[in-house]
Amino acid sequence: MxxxxxxxxxxxxxxxxxxxxxxxxxxxxxxxxxxxxxxxxxxxxxxxxxxxxxxxxxxxxxxxxxxxxxxxxxxxxxxxxxxxxxxxxxxxxxxxxxxxxxxxxxxxHTSDRHPWFKESRASKDNAKSDWYVWADAKPDGTPPNNWLSLFGGPAWEWDSRRCQYYMHNFLTSQPDLNFHNxxxxxxxxxxxxxxxxxxxxxxxxxxxxxxxHDAQLRDNPPLGAGEMPSTVDPTNPYGFQDHLYDxxxxxxxxxxxxxxxxxxxxxxxxxxxxxxxxxxxxxxxxxxxxxxxxxxxxxxxxxxxxxxxxxxxxxxxxxxxxxxxxxxxxxxxxxxxxxxxxxxxxxxxxxxxxxxxxxxxxxxxxxxxxxxxxxxxxxxxxxxxxxxxxxxxxxxxxxxxxxxxxxxxxxxxxxxxxxxxxxxxxxxxxxxxxxxxxxxxxxxxxxxxxxxxxxxxxxxxRTRLSLQKGDMSFLDGPEDTLVFTRSHDRETVLCAFNLGTAPTTITLSGLDLEDLHAPGFSGKVEGTTIALEGLDAAFARVRS
Structure with a gap:
């Protein structure tokens, strides 16, 4: 092409x-x-x-x-x-x-049906034997460490062909590639x-x-006291670990x-x-x-x-x-x-x-x-x-x-x-x-x-390069509002958003604003004042 x-x-x-x-x-x-x-x-x-x-x-x-x-x-x-x-x-x-x-x-990771994994799991001495993360069991047969899968359970799956565990951060059918190779x-x-x-x-x-992954396969520590699990799913124990090593x-x-x-x-x-x-x-x-x-x-x-x-x-x-x-x-x-x-x-x-x-x-x-x-x-x-x-x-x-x-x-x-x-x-x-x-x-x-x-x-x-590539600085505004500027190549655009449902007024002393009349929004800009309806926005050029 x-x-x-x-x-x-x-x-x-x-x-x-x-x-x-x-x-x-x-x-x-x-x-x-x-x-x-x-x-x-x-x-x-x-x-x-x-x-x-x-x-x-x-x-x-x-x-x-x-x-x-x-x-x-x-x-x-x-x-x-x-x-x-x-x-x-x-x-x-x-x-x-x-x-x-x-x-x-x-x-x-790949699918466990990828030819690379099929070859890797066939033996411990084939050409792709270390293309995935393989590890021996502990003496009691349990996985090599405490790493968890994002999809629930241990991040290790026993493979009867190699008599080893392989690592999977997600499904058991998604073995992790060994990037150390x-x-x-x-x-x-x-x-x-x-x-x-x-x-x-x-x-x-x-x-x-x-x-x-950590080549030494060290255990992840638990989250520190007061830290909260941050996974999308709060019921998933994956979020209880500090993922230093996996x-x-x-x-x-x-x-x-x-x-x-x-x-x-x-x-x-x-x-x-x-x-x-x-x-x-x-x-x-x-x-x-x-x-x-x-x-x-x-x-x-x-x-x-x-x-x-x-x-x-x-x-x-x-x-x-x-x-x-x-x-x-x-x-x-x-x-x-x-x-x-x-x-x-x-x-x-x-x-x-x-x-x-x-x-x-x-x-x-x-x-x-x-x-x-x-x-x-x-x-x-x-x-x-x-x-x-x-x-x-x-x-x-x-x-x-x-x-x-x-x-x-x-x-x-x-x-x-x-x-x-x-x-x-x-x-x-x-x-x-x-x-x-x-x-x-x-x-x-x-x-x-x-x-x-x-x-x-x-x-x-698309007509405002400031909104595409410009630097950004926040300004203070009332509760439920976000007010910031975007600046690029001698143009500064002020953006004001009211995330609340009640009307609000923002006063920005020291700024001379020109309303840019962004389509779809009813916010009004006059001098240093911005009036916003609930769930509304306004955009203005900063003239000084």
Whole structure:
């Protein structure tokens, strides 16, 4: 394929990335599961949003026990999603519309059906015997240490072929690769280059701080007194440990420099890493995204929590800004792993006001915003009954934790069509009944819809470099408000958000403000005063 990466190496800084979960986006072959041709078919819709890039969750060959995050072939498309030719056609369609294409790179682990693991488990002396993390049992037969799996239980599974345990941070069918072996590093970098050669513009790096483990296999200590478990699921004992040794090892920095070297050979390509780190998000984002050295940007789960007060958001963002002066964060309020923000933060609120507000807030922070499919429509979390659950994480911890299926239900396209126009067949997860009224093509006809308000804001944002690449400083405002400036190339834009439902007034002495009349918001700026309705925002140019 021709290389369509662009000369602007900095395009990713402040770009809006639209995350697509292919299984649930659009089904064109009638099997109830979305596919790559479905993404291509909706490319005009994606481009109409005013986003700059798409990120596709995994579509590689996989037994789908973790829905593609268990890869059995890094260099092919699972037949469920189509073919390599379909992928090439999709990339071409995106590039023709000025959209970049990023794909999930899942290299901390593979499926247990990957040929590498099949060879590794066959004996202790084959060519790939140490490509995975193998360890002998303790004398009493128990696992080698106390490491836990994020999906519940020990992070070790006994293998009767080798009579050893292998490590798995997730499902037992997802054995962890041994990154201490340089051959493993070369193999996953070769897989990444396969896709770069096909024209992708970058990677979302799944569990980017999980690549290395402690070679001595030391036990993790418990959390310190007063520390709270920080996993998405509070019922999971994984959160009770201080994960010093099973992830976030210092050797990872050296590998990320090798990965950056590969990306730099394809100018215009980029990377965003998913950091799952208890209390270390700022420190790791700073070191992992240090300018020009490692990956380009990273996101953590700090705004993917139930906490959402103005003071909490300010603290999280301010700490990130201060701590990553030479790096770059990415922000997401929803994704395929957490409860949708419209339910997590917007429960009980007017979604026609809340959904555009949260989208504008995320897109106004210093960093690169990620928008999860359906977030532009204001979709709420679906309640999937137990008998229809697919997520092994949810099945294990139900009913206290219902897993991730509720944010992965199919995209609604047509209000009055079967399955909301997602598929002619019964979909792999049911379409939420309340999502039909929020269908994309229904909202497309309404100028005041959540969809069209978000489109208008993203289009307006493209005219303001300050909101894309500028520095950021917080100002004090009333309770429930966030007030900050973004400054770039002699322009300073003030952003004011009222997260509360009651009207409020913000007075900023010493500033001369000119209202920029951001579309979709009714906030009024006069001199040094900003008047905001509930769930409202205003943007102004700072003249002095």
């Amino acid at each position: 021709p290389d369509n990466r662009i000369a602007d190496l900095d395009w990713w800084r402040g770009a809006v990335i639209y995350q697509i979960y292919p299984r649930s986006f659009n089904d064109t072959n009638g099997d109830g599961i979305g596919d790559l041709n479905g993404v291509t078919e909706r490319m005009d819709y994606i481009a109409s949003l005013g986003v700059d890039a798409i990120w596709l969750s995994p579509f590689f060959t996989s037994p789908m026990e973790d829905f593609g995050y268990d890869v059995s072939d890094y260099e092919d498309v699972d037949p469920m999603f189509g073919t390599l030719a379909d992928f090439d056609k999709m990339v071409e369609a995106a590039h023709d519309r000025g959209l970049k294409v990023m794909i999930d790179l899942v290299i901390s 340089p051959d493993v590093q070369d193999a996953v970098l070769s897989a990444a280059e396969f896709w770069l050669k096909r024209g992708v513009d970058g990677f979302r790096l799944d569990t980017v701080n999980f690549y290395f 992830k976030t090892r210092p050797e990872n920095l050296i590998f990320l420099e090798k990965l950056r070297g590969l990306l730099d050979r394809y100018p215009g390509s980029t990377s965003v890493g998913e950091i799952g780190a208890d209390g270390q998000a700022v420190e790791l984002t700073a070191s992992y995204t240090e300018a020009g050295k490692r990956i380009h940007m990273a996101y953590s789960f700090d705004l993917l929590t139930p906490q959402h007060s103005a003071s909490y958001i300010r603290r999280i963002v301010d700490e990130m800004n201060v701590g990553t002066e030479n790096g770059w964060a990415s922000w997401a309020l929803s994704n395929h792993d957490v409860k949708r923000v419209a339910s997590r933060w917007g429960e009980g609120l007017d979604l026609k006001k809340f959904a555009p507000l949260e989208a504008a807030l995320c897109a106004s922070l210093r960093g690169t915003p990620c928008v999860y499919q359906g977030e532009e429509l204001g979709l709420t979390q679906a309640d999937v009954p137990f008998e229809k659950l697919q997520d092994p994480y949810g099945i294990r911890f139900w009913p206290e934790y219902k897993g991730r299926d509720g944010c992965r239900t199919p995209m609604p396209w047509v209000k009055d069509a079967a399955n909301a126009g997602f598929s002619d067949a019964d979909p792999w997860l049911p379409v939420a009944e309340e999502h039909y009224d929020k269908a994309a093509f229904e909202q497309d006809e309404d100028e005041t819809s959540i969809l069209n308000r978000n489109r208008a804001f993203y289009a307006w944002r």
